[in-house]
Amino acid sequence: MKLKIFILSIALFGLNSLFSQENSISGKISNNAEALPYVNIYLKKTKIGVASDENGYYELKNIPKGNYTLIISSIGYKTKSVKISVLNNQKIIRNFSLSEDNSLDEIVISGTLKPVSKTNSPVPVEVYSKTFFKKNPTPSIFESLQNVNGVRPQLNCNVCNTGDIHINGLEGPYTFVLIDGMPIVSGLSTVYGLTGIPQALIERVEVVKGPASTLYGSEAVGGIINIITKKPSNSPKLTTDTFASSWGEINTDIGLRYKLSEKTQGLLGINYFNYQNRIDNNNDGFTDLTLQNRISLFNKINIERESNKVFTIAGRYVYEDRWGGEMDWEREFRGSDIKYGESIYTNRWETFGTYQLPTSENINFQFSANGHYQDSFYGTDAYDAEQLIAFGQFVYNKQIKEKHDLLVGIAYRYTFYDDNTFATIDKNGAINQPSKTHLPGVFLQDEISLNKRKKLLLGARWDYNSAHGNIFSPRINYKWNSRDNSNIFRASIGNGFRVANIFTEDHAALTGAREVEFNGELDPETSWNANLNYVKKINTENSFITLDASAFYTYFDNRILPDYETDSNKIIYANLNGHSVSQGISLNADILFTSGLAINAGATLMDVSVTENNIKTKQLLTESFSGVWSVSYKFNNDFTVDYTGNLYGPMRLPLLGENDTRAEYSPWYSVQNIQLIKKFTNSWEIYGGVKNLLNFTPAANSINSANNPFDVGVDTEANPELAFDPSYVYASNQGIRAFIGLRYTLF
Incomplete structure (x- = not known):
């Protein structure tokens, strides 16, 4: 009798696993106006997750039966959390729309040299997305910074128009410029380093005002960009x-x-x-x-x-x-x-x-x-x-x-x-x-x-x-x-x-x-x-x-x-x-x-x-x-x-x-x-x-x-x-x- 119960349990377990393999959640992510590619979609407290494709479509497969919290997140948009129940042999289709997050509570690295959310950072970091800079298109990021509070592109010569960046009134040499966290703009290129960066590749710009020499060394006196x-x-x-x-x-x-x-x-x-x-x-x-x-x-x-x-x-x-x-x-x-x-x-x-x-x-x-x-x-x-x-x-x-x-x-x-x-x-x-x-x-x-x-x-x-x-x-x-x-x-x-x-x-x-x-x-x-x-x-x-x-x-x-x-x-x-x-x-x-x-x-x-x-x-x-x-x-x-x-x-x-x-x-x-x-x-x-x-x-x-x-x-x-x-x-x-x-x- 015990043997039969054991065999039956194994069979039921296998059948349940078989059905669970067909459970899925799929759909499309957009911002009301257009599809959003590369959005992260995952089930909380599991290893099941995926990113939306070029057209905003996603599909989570092989989901065991149960109750879950579905998380949809993308930089520049408000994270969405949705309760969802998955039954056996169920294919769920759910479309989601994300709204822009102008507070930009996203991952920043400039204040502490390690990834941390902007809200949790003990160092105040200002974040400006690519959308912000598109509001006043310019040939270089140097000119784009004219719309950032407390930051002023300063021309240093009427003839050759070279310039630098002032933060809170401090001249360009006091501003430390980095690309992806690495010090790139040296002293000789202070006047040129912010030109020629292809803006099509810029995800965001982080600005820290005030000395950051503890982490970044010399030049980071007025702040960092x-x-x-x-x-x-x-x-x-x-x-x-x-x-x-x-x-x-x-x-x-x-x-x-x-x-x-x-x-x-x-x-x-x-x-x-x-x-x-x-x-x-x-x-x-x-x-x-x-x-x-x-x-x-x-x-x-x-x-x-x-x-x-x-x-x-x-x-x-x-x-x-x-x-x-x-x-x-x-x-x-x-x-x-x-x-x-x-x-x-x-x-x-x-x-x-x-x-x-x-x-x-x-x-x-x-x-x-x-x-x-x-x-x-x-x-x-x-x-x-x-x-x-x-x-x-x-x-x-x-x-x-x-x-x-x-x-x-x-x-x-x-x-x-x-x-x-x-x-x-x-x-x-x-x-x-x-x-x-x-x-x-x-x-x-x-x-x-x-x-x-x-x-x-x-x-x-x-x-x-x-x-x-x-x-x-x-x-x-x-x-x-x-x-x-x-x-x-x-x-x-x-x-x-x-x-x-x-x-x-x-x-x-x-x-x-x-x-x-x-x-x-x-x-x-x-x-x-x-x-x-x-x-x-x-x-x-x-x-x-x-x-x-x-x-x-x-x-x-x-x-x-x-x-x-x-x-x-x-x-x-x-x-x-x-x-x-x-x-x-x-x-x-x-x-x-x-x-x-x-x-x-x-x-x-x-x-x-x-x-x-x-x-x-x-x-x-x-x-x-x-x-x-x-x-x-x-x-x-x-x-x-x-x-x-x-x-x-x-x-x-x-x-x-x-x-x-x-x-x-x-x-x-x-x-x-x-x-x-x-x-x-x-x-x-x-x-x-x-x-x-x-x-x-x-x-x-x-x-x-x-x-x-x-x-x-x-x-x-x-x-x-x-x-x-x-x-x-x-x-x-x-x-x-x-x-x-x-x-x-x-x-």
């Missing part, structure tokens, strides 16, 4: 985006996903930008916009390994030929005093990647390397430079019980720099001596969960600079959130440091009539920063609102600033004999209405000052107020209107002396744009609009003595206000213009 590129496995087969403007600008972005083998996938990106139209609307005899010809190639490869270990490697190559100057300048005048022109040839290569070691512990080896070569003339002054940087680090992440999440790392950076200026000549002025800097370091971080609603982050870093010795950077962060995450409070205090290289960072040192002078040896800059951040989420029947407010304070010792005012014939670089302070408050508001209206607005009020010899002055080229906004509305899910803009308060500008006729302060100004997007299918969309609606441009006399760029017949020591000077610049001379573009996506 981390450009996250798409994963090959989650990318469309082909994306193209081409637009042209009425000024004659042409920009093309191409992204292509390909397979080298079953376990090796790649992503190829190409960016091409061309502008060859000589325009002089302000009638100063100089080009209003630098002529450019740029191509960038980007390739990223992911290799699938056992146990889902990470192995990714990427590379980029950028070539750019740009020039600006007198309207009748020709290539044959390069380096001569016949006609004034600033001509720059740039060759740059980069490679970076991550390899997770085949161990039971979570250990990653991350590396990057880049070479930057510049051949340029600023009038008759040649500037030829070469910079090579190699970087590598091991990062070990270990969860200790439930309360401690430990991160330990060792890092090394080697920097080689050489140019044809006196910066690399020995004290006797006879032998060329390239700069070679070794920078080994170790860092430690412990994220402590005090309870479910409180976190404490402790971190410290030690570096040894071969030229300047030991540098220590500690930090502490605290986070509290309410039970429903509708209220989040963060506080932080940390130290930052930076070793400056004037010629690689400050374009003013290379152009104009001023003589460059160094006053003593330049010591590393140090700073202390405190930051308070409060996030409030409000959900109503018709809207989703996120308010994000911050107060910041940074105190600098040994700060290095260009001194234009002690001697109007010189730019003097020295460690500040005093201190500098950057302080202020900022507020961001994201409002999403169920009607299709979306509003993103922000404002920053700040005071950046320099105190030397007990005299306090406002920092040059720094606004006391800035505001940004983006208003979008969708009609019937296939027609969208985007209205974007910014507003800046007055900035103190560098004058050549008391008799300089130019204004000491810039005016209040605003650059506003409008765009219309028409989507025809899931693959095709056309867009167009008008940039700089108010047609704002700086004063026509921004370039001092534009009619005498070589200072012929002028004693600039006796009459400094008569010297040629293109460094008086705070905004582009490019006025109102129309644009039109076309996007195509093949899933």
